[in-house]
Amino acid sequence: MPFASRQSIPPSGCRKPDDTWSNWEGRFIMDLASEKARLLQRDAEWAAAAYEGRDLERVLSYWTDDAVVFVPGLPPVAGKEALRQYVQGSMQIPGFRISWTSTAVTLSPDGNLAYMFSQNAVTMNGPDGTPATTEGRGVTIWRRESDGEWRCAVDIWNSQV
Structure with missing residues (x-):
């Protein structure tokens, strides 16, 4: 044989x-280098969509259905419906803008989880209407979903103040 x-x-x-x-x-x-580049590109696309602040469904599409977001000073925001309400509310705040840049992707050995560190800035109008920006840092944990796409499962940040 x-x-x-x-x-x-x-x-x-x-x-x-x-x-x-x-x-x-x-x-x-x-290919680890290609996968890291792919994930950084996906994160940059998400950051651009969030900064534009116009397409709620597009912004939400980057999170897993069971995602948990830890917002400074608030209880955790868990699940797609809670995230929808949170993001929609944020988009309605006068002058609201969020931006971030992520670096240093680390992949799990099986290639199904990853985490990244980021620097971010959140801007909104103060009581007098003048924009005020708070800079921060964050960590996101990404999961490769059954469709092969990377989505954020955990998102946490804090201010650098």
Whole structure:
């Protein structure tokens, strides 16, 4: 009976039609640099959508259905419906803008979780109508969903004041 030895299968793996990689045992292997770049790009797209503050559904689409957001000074905001109310309320605050830049993606060994650190700024009008900005830092935990897309599962930040 013919068989293939370990030596006859490239140790670097085999590319599948769906552009994933597997090793000789059939285990999933990913290109870490590409996956990190993909996640940073997705986060940058989310930040742009949030900054524009016009498309509620687009902003919400970057969170998992069971996401939890830890907002400074408030109870945790858990689940898509609670997030919808929170984001919609934020978008209605005069002068509200949020921006962030994330760096240093770290992936779990199985490639299904990741976390990133960020620097952020939240702006809204003060009582006299003058914009006031608070700078902060944050951590997001991302999960690869069953559709293969990365979505944020945990989002926490605080101010640097």
